[in-house]
Amino acid sequence: MDIILSMIASLFAGAIDSIVGGGGLILVPSLFALFPAAQPATLFGTNKIASVSGTAIAAFQYSRRININWYALIPGAILAWLGSTIGAWTVTHIDGTSFRKALPFILLGIFAYTLKKKDFGTIESSQINSRREKIFIGLIASCIGFYDGFFGPGTGSFFIFLLVKFLGYDFLRASATSKILNTATNLSAIILFASKGHVWWTLGMIMAVSNIVGSLIGSRIAIKYGANFVRKFFIFMVGALIISNTYKIYFS
Helix, strand or coil, X not given: XXXXXXXXXXXXXXXXXXXXXXXXXXXXXXXXXXXXXXXHHHHHHHXXXXXXXXXXXXXXXXHHHCCCXXXXXXXXXXXXXXXXXXXXXXXXXXXXXXXXXXXXXXXXXXXXXXXXXXXXXXXXXXXXXXXXXXXXXXXXXXXXXXXHHHCCCCHHHHHHHHHHHHHCCCHHHHHHHHHHHHHXXXXXXXXXXXXXXXXXXXXXXXXXXHHHHHHHHHHHHHHHHHHHHHHHHHHHHHHHHHHHHHHHHHCC
């Protein structure tokens, strides 16, 4: 029964993750509830096996329908991977409590800005050339990759917001691009967890199958309904992240 429930949670997480990210809000708490005696690191590592599978499939789905600048994105993915690795190493050497406490307020700023700018991310407005796009994606990938390795919650939302804000992408293209960058950061995390034995491979692979199914459903919905739908879903998920992280950081 625990495996079946894990698969169901992974299915829904994959669908949400493929649209705007945030699937971990469903899958990680579900794993902690279903396997309370397990080491947290093992549950995080197992979650990454499922999530990277769905994210990679979503990236493939988007790449078939959305215009993606691979010239800029491939170096960005490499930098995201490196940033995540450095972030994971850093968190083992310093106390990140202050940053964790600031996270809900950063998310609140993103939430308020997106609500205020009614046309934010609904229309493609990119005016920069390919070289500058490559530089901006590299900077964004490095910074958010580091954040993902260092802490993690809301990584997909941060990727999407910055791509819309600084590159003029619409939400659909930003979501597609973020999936490729997020795949790189997740692979970095898997290598770290696996090297320390913190992965249940059998459960992870089973959940990966259902996560892929959810990802296929979610990405098709996003492509069908477009940037306006993704924008609304983005606002909803950022709101959920604010509530979830505020509770965890200040009240749990």
